[in-house]
Amino acid sequence: xxxxxxxxxxxxIADDSSxxxxxxxxxxxxxxxxxxxxxxxMDALEKLSQTPVVDLIIVDLNMPNMDGFEFIENVRxxxxxxxxxxxxxxxxxxxxxxxxxxxxxxDAYIEKPFDAKNIKYQVAKFLNID
Amino acid sequence: xxxxxxxxxxxxxxxxxxxETTELLEEVNEDLVHLESDPDxxxxxxxFRAFHTFKGTCGFLGFTQAKDVAHxxxxxxxxxxxxxxxxSSAIIDNLLESCDWFSQFINDVKERExxxxxxxxxxxxxxxxxxxxxxxxxxxxxxxxxxAEEPAGGEEVAAGNGKPVDEALEETDGQAVxxxxxxxxxxxxxxxxxxxxxxxxxxxxxxxxxxxxxxSQQVTTDxxxxxxxxxxxxxxxxxxxxxxxxxxVIEKTHDYxxxxxxxxxxxxxxxxxxxxxxxxxxxxILEDAEDGKPVDAGNSVLVDDIEVLLHGPSTAKDSKxxxxxxxxxxxxxxxxxxxxxxxxxxxxxxxxxxxxRNQLGQAYTxxxxxKTSDASIDNLDQVNNALGxxxxxxxxxxxxxxxxxxSNVFRKFPRVVRDLSKAKGKEVExxxxxxxxxxxxSVIEAISxxxxxxxxxxxxxxxxxPDIRRAKGKPEIGIVTLxxxxxxxxxxxxxxxxxxxIDADKLVAKALEKGVIGSVEADTxxxxxxxxxxxxxxxxxxxxxxxxxxxxxxxDVVHTNVSKLNGSxxxxxxxxxxxxxxxxxxxTLAIVTGxxxxxxxxxxxxxxxxxxxxxxxxxxxxxxxxxxWVMRFRDSVVNTLYLDDWFEVKSxxxxxxxxxxxxxxxxxxxxxxxxxxxxxxxxxxxxxxxQVLGRIPGIAGGTIGGDGVITLILDIxxxxxxxxxx
Numbered sequence: 001x002x003x004x005x006x007x008x009x010x011x012x013i014a015d016d017s018s019x020x021x022x023x024x025x026x027x028x029x030x031x032x033x034x035x036x037x038x039x040x041x042m043d044a045l046e047k048l049s050q051t052p053v054v055d056l057i058i059v060d061l062n063m064p065n066m067d068g069f070e071f072i073e074n075v076r077x078x079x080x081x082x083x084x085x086x087x088x089x090x091x092x093x094x095x096x097x098x099x100x101x102x103x104x105x106x107d108a109y110i111e112k113p114f115d116a117k118n119i120k121y122q123v124a125k126f127l128n129i130d
Numbered sequence: 131x132x133x134x135x136x137x138x139x140x141x142x143x144x145x146x147x148x149x150e151t152t153e154l155l156e157e158v159n160e161d162l163v164h165l166e167s168d169p170d171x172x173x174x175x176x177x178f179r180a181f182h183t184f185k186g187t188c189g190f191l192g193f194t195q196a197k198d199v200a201h202x203x204x205x206x207x208x209x210x211x212x213x214x215x216x217x218s219s220a221i222i223d224n225l226l227e228s229c230d231w232f233s234q235f236i237n238d239v240k241e242r243e244x245x246x247x248x249x250x251x252x253x254x255x256x257x258x259x260x261x262x263x264x265x266x267x268x269x270x271x272x273x274x275x276x277x278a279e280e281p282a283g284g285e286e287v288a289a290g291n292g293k294p295v296d297e298a299l300e301e302t303d304g305q306a307v308x309x310x311x312x313x314x315x316x317x318x319x320x321x322x323x324x325x326x327x328x329x330x331x332x333x334x335x336x337x338x339x340x341x342x343x344x345x346s347q348q349v350t351t352d353x354x355x356x357x358x359x360x361x362x363x364x365x366x367x368x369x370x371x372x373x374x375x376x377x378x379v380i381e382k383t384h385d386y387x388x389x390x391x392x393x394x395x396x397x398x399x400x401x402x403x404x405x406x407x408x409x410x411x412x413x414x415i416l417e418d419a420e421d422g423k424p425v426d427a428g429n430s431v432l433v434d435d436i437e438v439l440l441h442g443p444s445t446a447k448d449s450k451x452x453x454x455x456x457x458x459x460x461x462x463x464x465x466x467x468x469x470x471x472x473x474x475x476x477x478x479x480x481x482x483x484x485x486x487r488n489q490l491g492q493a494y495t496x497x498x499x500x501k502t503s504d505a506s507i508d509n510l511d512q513v514n515n516a517l518g519x520x521x522x523x524x525x526x527x528x529x530x531x532x533x534x535x536x537s538n539v540f541r542k543f544p545r546v547v548r549d550l551s552k553a554k555g556k557e558v559e560x561x562x563x564x565x566x567x568x569x570x571x572s573v574i575e576a577i578s579x580x581x582x583x584x585x586x587x588x589x590x591x592x593x594x595x596p597d598i599r600r601a602k603g604k605p606e607i608g609i610v611t612l613x614x615x616x617x618x619x620x621x622x623x624x625x626x627x628x629x630x631x632i633d634a635d636k637l638v639a640k641a642l643e644k645g646v647i648g649s650v651e652a653d654t655x656x657x658x659x660x661x662x663x664x665x666x667x668x669x670x671x672x673x674x675x676x677x678x679x680x681x682x683x684x685x686d687v688v689h690t691n692v693s694k695l696n697g698s699x700x701x702x703x704x705x706x707x708x709x710x711x712x713x714x715x716x717x718t719l720a721i722v723t724g725x726x727x728x729x730x731x732x733x734x735x736x737x738x739x740x741x742x743x744x745x746x747x748x749x750x751x752x753x754x755x756x757x758x759w760v761m762r763f764r765d766s767v768v769n770t771l772y773l774d775d776w777f778e779v780k781s782x783x784x785x786x787x788x789x790x791x792x793x794x795x796x797x798x799x800x801x802x803x804x805x806x807x808x809x810x811x812x813x814x815x816x817x818x819x820x821q822v823l824g825r826i827p828g829i830a831g832g833t834i835g836g837d838g839v840i841t842l843i844l845d846i847x848x849x850x851x852x853x854x855x856x
Contacts, residue, residue, distance in 0.1 A: 016179065019187040022146040062182055064175075091186040115190065 014044035041066025375428035537565035592629030728807030747789035
């Protein structure tokens with residue numbers, strides 16, 4: 001429970017791999033967070049519009065239909081969700097995609113292979129929980 | 131420490147990994163075969179993403195070797211995506227091999243087995259494939275300029291040193307003349323056509339403009355060929371200059387022209403507008419480039435317009451998703467995975483509900499017979515009807531949930547046919563029809579191997595080698611057609627080839643030689659009997675056992691499996707023309723429609739799927755041969771069984787009693803079952819007999835009727851087998 005929010009924080013995960021979705025939700029649910037999953041950027045935007053409140057977004061870069069970059073640009077351009085923190089979770093190597101992601105408004109970049117500890121650390125940081 | 135030690139408590143994630151990887155592998159196998167015959171950017175992207183996902187998931191789960199394999203495979207796809215290598219048959223082979231490796235690896239993960247795989251040779255092969263075209267230097271003729279400069283250099287020319295694209299195009303153009311045919315992956319590439327050597331992009335546009343003006347802005351049958359050649363050339367310029375977005379737009383335009391050229395589309399006003407627009411757009415880009423503006427741009431409006439021309443309005447919105455992406459877009463958000471056990475449980479509950487409904491119906495009938503004029507009885511009638519309707523709908527809905535399209539089986543076959551025909555030096559085209567046809571999951575699982583065997587047989591024994599086919603005046607490419615369709619409560623699957631056909635007399639000779647049949651038997655065989663010999667155990671028609679079909683799993687196994695499913699299999703063949711195997715299966719194994727028969731005081735249900743016909747028993751047609759009854763039936767003799775004998779039912783046999791024979795078929799063999807009465811049709815939900823009784827040979831299960839009485843449902847194939855008649 002987050003003291004400031006007074007309720008369970010909600011995290012949206014967008015990744016086209018069901019294994020990654022499972023892994024991340026598995027790691028986070030254990031820490032009393034609500035998790036919503038989406039299979040690509042398009043789906044994630046839809047889920048965002050359907051969910052009253054989202055406190056954090058974790059997004060993959062390489063996805064079909066709408067990739068992570070396009071998704072982030074869309075979110076940052078939105079009045080409602082423009083300020084939700086975004087963590088990129090990606091197996092893209094190299095500074096280039098990291099820089100590009102951060103420049104369009106992502107707040108953190110976790111490179112695969114990631115471990116649960118690192119994800120939890122980043123999530124805790126953005127949600128202001130232990 | 132084992133990799134699995136780190137994953138303790140993460141079984142859920144590991145299971146998801148197995149499911150996802152297995153599904154993606156199936157998709158990749160299918161896509162790769164497809165890519166070989168029909169190169170397509172969307173396919174390449176999809177395959178890329180799959181390997182990318184493998185790399186990521188294997189990485190964080192700690193499967194480093196798998197991650198390494200995925201990594202190199204991903205690199206290859208990246209090269210394909212950038213147009214640096216082409217999807218040659220050799221490259222597809224390599225990628226398929228990595229899929230095979232992954233399948234093996236996933237099987238080990240399922241068993242939680244950790245192995246140290248010998249991946250170095252595979253990695254080396256993949257790396258060679260990846261690098262094969264990265265350095266085409268080796269095969270460039272001596273007089274050529276260093277080709278290594280080409281891809282990187284091209285990019286610089288276009289984007290880096292600010293030269294106008296037109297000039298850049300000409301430069302690359304010039305290079306193309308000098309380097310002549312660049313070799314990709316060791317395979318010679320056809321030299322660029324004449325136009326490419328002399329003309330720049332703006333020249334080409336000029337030509338297109340010219341052609342269009344001459345034909346007063348119209349695409350006609352006269353100019354379409356020439357237009358398409360010019361656009362084709364523009365595509366290769368864009369590729370050389372690494373302008374993928376621009377190339378994509380021009381490709382679409384080219385696709386449209388080719389469709390018109392091949393007569394698949396008629397020239398239309400909308401088409402003319404699109405071509406003129408495309409031309410204007412390319413011109414503008416060239417002009418912008420001269421002003422030093424960035425060059426690579428897409429044009430989604432134009433692409434959408436052309437998509438509409440090519441595929442109709444429905445595709446306009448997702449010009450990206452040609453094949454699978456559409457599928458992917460439409461489904462994942464709306465589907466969830468459900469544990470099969472839960473589904474089975476729901477199925478059972480629905481079955482119970484049907485039984486309760488039937489009992490309620492019976493109770494109502496009994497009650498209304500006693501109390502006729504009562505408002506509450508009328509009310510009960512209504513409720514009873516409503517409950518009946520809803521129950522039927524629930525049952526159907528649950529059945530529907532268990533249904534899967536047969537594409538789940540079919541999708542494996544393109545790869546099988548590709549590999550096998552390659553190994554046999556044959557050319558075979560596989561045509562799949564009715565992939566969307568749905569049937570019960572359990573039937574799908576059971577039919578998968580028999581179908582695989584039949585498809586292999588068609589390629590291995592059916593279709594002839596190209597030289598033989600040529601000699602016979604047949605097209606060199608053989609066609610194997612796999613077709614599924616619903617027919618009432620059945621699904622009919624046909625496997626047809628246009629190969630050599632089956633010589634029935636050769637089968638007989640072989641059977642005689644192997645001692646499968648005797649010479650007396652051979653003389654009395656009908657054509658059907660002769661063909662059915664291939665279903666006899668230990669019978670193989672191939673002169674020598676090949677490594678493909680001769681794996682010990684013969685046609686007899688196919689036959690047994692089909693019989694087990696209450697199905698039938700039929701052969702049609704014509705020598706020199708081809709063969710067709712027709713398999714007929716019930717849609718589901720959970721509900722049986724059957725004939726209720728009486729055996730004195732007992733009642734049984736015989737599934738309709740096994741019944742050929744029923745006749746009044748003519749005792750004069752019965753003879754006893756070596757302790758067993760046989761009956762003459764429509765010019766043939768069938769084994770006959772008195773069910774009262776078999777089930778030890780208390781018999782009241784007397785001279786006046788009338789008997790009936792229910793003629794059943796098990797695959798292609800026929801038998802007669804003697805009963806004392808025919809009671810009519812019954813729809814029964816099969817319930818297992820429970821642990822106390824266990825499995826009784828010949829009994830599929832029981833069903834509880836509206837009156838609460840349990841009726842046993844016969845399993846005809848098993849019955850026949852346990853009687854020793856099979």
